[in-house]
Amino acid sequence: MTLTEERRGTRQLRRLNTPDPAARSRGGQRFLLAGLALASAYSLFPVWWLIVAATKNRTGLYQSNGLWFSGMHLWQNIRQVFTYDHGIFLRWTANSLLYAGIGSLGGTLIALATGYGLARFDFPGRSTVFACVIGSFLIPIALLTLPLYLMFSTIGLVDTPWAMLIPCLINPFSVYLAKVYTEATIPFELLEAARLDGAGELRIFLSIVLRMMTTGAATVFLLAFVNTWNAFFLPLTVLRGETNWTLTIGLYNWTGKRLESGVDLTGLVLTGALLSIIPMAVMMIAMRRYWRTGVTLGALK
Numbered sequence: 001m002t003l004t005e006e007r008r009g010t011r012q013l014r015r016l017n018t019p020d021p022a023a024r025s026r027g028g029q030r031f032l033l034a035g036l037a038l039a040s041a042y043s044l045f046p047v048w049w050l051i052v053a054a055t056k057n058r059t060g061l062y063q064s065n066g067l068w069f070s071g072m073h074l075w076q077n078i079r080q081v082f083t084y085d086h087g088i089f090l091r092w093t094a095n096s097l098l099y100a101g102i103g104s105l106g107g108t109l110i111a112l113a114t115g116y117g118l119a120r121f122d123f124p125g126r127s128t129v130f131a132c133v134i135g136s137f138l139i140p141i142a143l144l145t146l147p148l149y150l151m152f153s154t155i156g157l158v159d160t161p162w163a164m165l166i167p168c169l170i171n172p173f174s175v176y177l178a179k180v181y182t183e184a185t186i187p188f189e190l191l192e193a194a195r196l197d198g199a200g201e202l203r204i205f206l207s208i209v210l211r212m213m214t215t216g217a218a219t220v221f222l223l224a225f226v227n228t229w230n231a232f233f234l235p236l237t238v239l240r241g242e243t244n245w246t247l248t249i250g251l252y253n254w255t256g257k258r259l260e261s262g263v264d265l266t267g268l269v270l271t272g273a274l275l276s277i278i279p280m281a282v283m284m285i286a287m288r289r290y291w292r293t294g295v296t297l298g299a300l301k
Contacts, residue, residue: 054274058267077271092250103168104224110169111220115178116209136172142233149237163238168228174220181216218287247276
């Protein structure tokens with residue numbers, strides 16, 4: 001055997017012993033798909049259980065398989081939710097929409113203005129202000145609830161809509177998102193051109209900046225809306241009368257009635273919980289395009 005033939009044989013052996021890159025890629029894809037399937041099942045399992053439970057009556061809820069249907073009583077349960085206690089569930093829904101909608105809208109405008117100012121204006125103490133915004137992430141909202149209650153109690157705002165709306169207007173994380181988005185989408189040259197044309201700072205913000213930050217604003221609003229809609233500890237502390245409660249507090253109160261008065265409202269709680277996710281689902285679907293674009297902006301840049 002010549003030296004050339006020996007080298008060819010060695011190369012062929014190496015090729016046989018080297019794993020196929022395409023096979024490794026397919027193996028990685030299968031592993032990734034399996035992981036995504038498990039994560040999806042883990043995420044959807046509570047939703048499936050809630051849907052199944054909302055279709056059962058009291059007997060089926062306690063005596064049947066929790067993961068499968070046992071009769072279809074969904075419409076009866078929905079009717080009971082809307083009529084129980086003179087339709088208080090509708091009042092709680094309106095309150096949640098008020099707090100989450102108005103509070104998130106106002107908080108979004110404040111966050112966009114603050115983020116724009118931190119990103120495009122140079123003023124003394126800007127780094128300190130931004131450091132305070134970042135540092136506030138370390139403070140859990142639960143630690144601020146008691147000071148807020150004491151302050152609102154002093155000025156007479158406890159058990160009023162303002163006790164929920166005012167904290168919703170200030171969100172440091174929204175300010176951070178607005179600053180990052182401003183730095184990525186609002187060039188200095190555009191602002192300078194607008195100033196040379198005689199536009200004031202307020203007009204620049206309202207006419208140019210807000211229009212260019214539509215995607216970022218939608219993302220900030222959506223995150224703030226979900227956070228306010230699911231808030232529990234703050235409304236539990238600052239809202240006393242049931243006419244001002246949110247959905248989360250109202251359903252929590254229905255859950256506790258079994259221990260207080262012996263009235264089992266578990267079926268109503270589960271049906272109400274299922275109905276409570278509909279506004280968030282509608283919001284996610286309606287703002288899906290803006291939210292997806294805003295989340296992927298960093299990757300595209």
